[in-house]
Amino acid sequence: MKIVVVGGTGLIGSQVVRRLKELGHEATAAAQSTGVNVITGVGLDEALAGAETVVDLTNSPTFDEASPAFFRTSMDNLLEAARTAGVGHVVVLSIVGVDQVPELDYYRAKVLQEELLEAGRIPYSIVRATQFMEFVDAVLSWTTDGDTVRLPRTPIQPIAAADVAAAVAEAAAGTPLEGVRDIGGPEVFTLDELGRVTIAAKGDGRQVVVDDAAGMFGVVKGDVLTAPDGARIAPTRYRDWLASAR
Numbered sequence: 001m002k003i004v005v006v007g008g009t010g011l012i013g014s015q016v017v018r019r020l021k022e023l024g025h026e027a028t029a030a031a032q033s034t035g036v037n038v039i040t041g042v043g044l045d046e047a048l049a050g051a052e053t054v055v056d057l058t059n060s061p062t063f064d065e066a067s068p069a070f071f072r073t074s075m076d077n078l079l080e081a082a083r084t085a086g087v088g089h090v091v092v093l094s095i096v097g098v099d100q101v102p103e104l105d106y107y108r109a110k111v112l113q114e115e116l117l118e119a120g121r122i123p124y125s126i127v128r129a130t131q132f133m134e135f136v137d138a139v140l141s142w143t144t145d146g147d148t149v150r151l152p153r154t155p156i157q158p159i160a161a162a163d164v165a166a167a168v169a170e171a172a173a174g175t176p177l178e179g180v181r182d183i184g185g186p187e188v189f190t191l192d193e194l195g196r197v198t199i200a201a202k203g204d205g206r207q208v209v210v211d212d213a214a215g216m217f218g219v220v221k222g223d224v225l226t227a228p229d230g231a232r233i234a235p236t237r238y239r240d241w242l243a244s245a246r
Contacts, residue, residue: 001041002026002050003172006078007057009033011134012093015165016055016172020026023173044081053089054082056117057174060109063216067109075116084124091115091172093164094128096157096182096231097224104219123176129158130184130227133241136198139191140206143215149199150211151192155223159185160241163234173230184227185234191217194238201242 003020007013014193020027028047030036036043038058048054058074062069082090094110101107117124127152130138134157143150167183189197195208217225227233 001052002028003053003055003175004028004030004048005055005057005172006030006036006038006047006212007059010057010059011132011161012165012168013057014057015162016057016169019165019169020172029173036197038077039070041081044077045084048081048085048087051082051085051087053091054078054174055091055093055168057168059095060106063104063106063168065105067106068112071109071113071152072116075113075120077173079120079122082120083154088123089125089172089176090117090120090122091125091127091168093168094126094180095225096128096130096184096227098128100224101220104216122142122179125171125174125177126180127164127168127171128180128182129167130225131158132164132240133158133160133185133236136194139215139217140195140198143211144206147206149195149206149208151195151208152214152218152220153190153192153210154217154220155188155226156194156217157184157188157226158190158238159183159234160206160236163236167232167234182227182231183234184231186237188223188226189238197239198242201239201246 009031019029030047036047060070098110
């Protein structure tokens with residue numbers, strides 16, 4: 001199949017393109033660097049011409065109240081271009097538990113993206129993943145003050161980007177789910193525990209202090225960010241990933 005990966009030069013997208021090519025598909029990356037802009041629509045029609053499947057891995061540049069506008073505009077433009085091109089399958093990457101945290105602007109924006117996809121009159125698949133291992137350093141940096149990192153006890157089930165890419169590529173190469181597939185890593189940590197594991201592996205000397213109101217995930221209640229029953233569990237364990245990333 002000809003599969004176009006919009007946002008195909010990023011962390012997940014570049015790996016999805018490579019995996020699809022390994023599976024024998026004609027996979028191409030579309031991004032601003034290739035002349036495609038999902039907000040203005042420039043380059044979309046040309047990029048999607050002849051595509052059978054489109055994977056949308058674009059992301060809002062911010063996590064704040066501006067993110068819903070990004071996803072509304074980008075999805076409207078992408079779906080219109082996909083209908084014009086006769087695309088038969090659109091795949092979107094989302095977040096496990098995204099519809100359970102309305103307090104977060106970004107999560108509400110991703111729910112909007114899912115709703116627009118579902119209403120878009122094109123067969124679709126949504127892959128919801130737990131938090132990426134690659135983003136843990138950024139999460140720690142948000143609440144670092146000197147040598148102290150404040151983190152809530154929010155349960156997190158980290159998944160490697162390579163495992164996410166494999167799941168997205170599988171969905172893109174398959175028949176439309178017309179629904180959601182959840183994927184998660186093999187282990188659950190509280191976020192403060194995950195911070196301690198990360199800091200110990202890096203030996204950077206910071207101390208983790210529990211603060212259940214700290215950071216983006218301080219508003220999350222319960223275990224909504226962990227993979228639900230029936231989810232696919234990826235193989236890569238966090239400590240193994242840390243060791244390989246050094």
